[in-house]
Amino acid sequence: MSKTVIVAVLVVLVMIIGVTAYLQRGDLAERRELMEKATFVITFGEKEIIYEMADIRELGETEFAAILRGGGKPGREYTFTGVPLRNLIAGIGYADLENIDMFVVKSVDGFRVAFTYEEIMAEDNIYIVYKQNGEPLGTRAHGGTGPYRIVVRQDPFAMRWARYAVELELKTE
DSSP states (O other): OOHHHHHHHHHHHHHHHHHHHHHHHHHHHHHHHHHHHTEEEEEETTEEEEEEHHHHHTTTOEEEEEEEEETTEEEEEEEEEEEEHHHHHHTTOOSOGGGOOEEEEEETTSOEEEEOHHHHHSTTOEEEEEEETTEEOOBGGGTOSBSOEEEETTOTTOTTOBTTEEEEEEEOO
């Protein structure tokens, strides 16, 4: 392959990355604002429900232990304080949750993770947490992992945990 072709391919890739970053700039700014205000949004079509920290805490605050494993290191146990994610969903007043195809958690850093209805509704499984070992998670700007984090207790390697969580989108196909 000639140098000209390689340079052309690199230029095209850089342009694609630049356009993608530009298009997501507004979305990222909005998610950062939500994180700073400690709000969490549930969206379903055109409907949007905004929860503030006090609203979430009223939905059944729970303290539990979970082990975070990864990086080839032994697991480390943490105590989290949060609310089952299903409690937030129950508060939106949508009766036909079983027909939701995906529950997508979005984080301020662009990370997304999808859950099924069964995973969301499982007992003692998915939590939205705001404290770790009795201390607030803190924002990304201050070296924290919050203000909200999704913890999946039935995920032994924390592959589907989401730091900096700001939104849950309910999707139907």
